[in-house]
Amino acid sequence: xxxxxxxxxxxxxxxxxxxxxxxxxxxxxxxxxxxxxxxxxxxxxxxxxxxxxxxxxxxxxxxxxxxxxxxxxxxxxxxxxxxxxxxxxxxxxxxxxxxxxxxxxxxxxxxxxxx
Amino acid sequence: xxxxxxxxxxxxxxxxxxxxxxxxxxxxxxxxxxxxxxxxxxxxxxxxxxxxxxxxxxxxxxxxxxxxxxxxxxxxxxxxxxxxxxxxxxxxxxxxxxxxxxxxxxxxxxxxxxxxxx
Numbered sequence: 001x002x003x004x005x006x007x008x009x010x011x012x013x014x015x016x017x018x019x020x021x022x023x024x025x026x027x028x029x030x031x032x033x034x035x036x037x038x039x040x041x042x043x044x045x046x047x048x049x050x051x052x053x054x055x056x057x058x059x060x061x062x063x064x065x066x067x068x069x070x071x072x073x074x075x076x077x078x079x080x081x082x083x084x085x086x087x088x089x090x091x092x093x094x095x096x097x098x099x100x101x102x103x104x105x106x107x108x109x110x111x112x113x114x115x
Numbered sequence: 116x117x118x119x120x121x122x123x124x125x126x127x128x129x130x131x132x133x134x135x136x137x138x139x140x141x142x143x144x145x146x147x148x149x150x151x152x153x154x155x156x157x158x159x160x161x162x163x164x165x166x167x168x169x170x171x172x173x174x175x176x177x178x179x180x181x182x183x184x185x186x187x188x189x190x191x192x193x194x195x196x197x198x199x200x201x202x203x204x205x206x207x208x209x210x211x212x213x214x215x216x217x218x219x220x221x222x223x224x225x226x227x228x229x230x231x232x233x
Contacts (some may be wrong), residue, residue, distance in 0.1 A: 004157075034221070043119070043205055043224035044158075090158070102171075103222060105158040 002027040004093050004106035012112040015083055021076040021109050023091030032094040033074040034103065035065055039087045047089075050074065061085070086113045118142045121206050121225035129233050130196060136228045138189040138206030146211045147189040148222065149181060152203040164189060165211060196232045203227045 003026045013019055025031055032051050036044040048059025055067040065076045074091060088110050094103040119140045128134050140147060149161040163171035164183040178200075180192040189206055207222040 036222075036224075041226070043121075043226045044207075044222070045224070046221060049221060102160070102163075107155070107157045 002031070002093050002104050004091050004104055006089075006091055006106035006109050008109045009107070010110045010112065012114055013081055014114045016080050019076075019078045019081045019085070019111070021089050021091075021111070023074045023076065023106060024072050025074060025091070025093045026072065027093055033065075033067060034092040034094065035059065035063070035074075035076050036090045036092060036105075037061075037087050038090065038108075044090060047076070081111075081113055083113045083115070086111055118223050119206055119208055119225035121204075121228050123228060124226065125229045125231075127231045127233065128193070128196065130198075132196075133192070133194040135193065136191040136204055136206075136230075138191075138225055140187055140189075140206075140208040140223070140225075142208055142210070142223060144208040144210045144223070145186050146209045147183060147186070148207040148209075149189065149191055150205040150207060150224075152205055152227070154202075158205070162191075193230070196230075198232050201230055201232045203229050 005024045007022050034049045035047040037047050038044045047063050048057050048065055050057050050067045056064060058064050063076055063078050065074055067074050088108045090108045091106040092103045122137045126134060145166050147164045151159045151161055160173050161175045162169060162181045167183050167186055178195050182190040182192060205227045206225040209222050
């Protein structure tokens, strides 16, 4: 069965510092991988996605993620965080279905920004 | 208009009440979903509607009753809820490939309905 693990529940980084949020997945075939962000009181917004091709994907708001099949990981990175990046981040894994979209979400990592 | 709109944003109800959550998507998508988000738990997929037909019910208690009258609207009818049902209920939509086609699976979420059951 597919699953997603985000080992860090809460991370605090200083504004301007680099960021890496970890995500590990378990899936039998090539997964579809996503990172979503949720600001307080809001729904989830897609940051980036990986389906195939280049394993380094660029997203919105200056985020990027790298798919590493050998490590079953899809870590999210940003070279310099801004205070507005404080939010909850969710990694998700899905698969190609023709009749439904089954996306499994991780538990999330809450990001706090230190001024 | 935002892509996916949910109403109400906040709802407080007693255990004997009957209420409904509404979701509307303006993206022309053909699939809609209900997710439950509880504190410190992963998002739980509750229901999936594909072309207005329910294709998935993840062992959700019958006190939650979904309705999808058309591909743009989705309801979640609530009755005799329990305090542990208090959560953020998120609606999402996506565009599925045609039968046998590729489904990219990208979900577009509404802002959620915060439900408190007293």
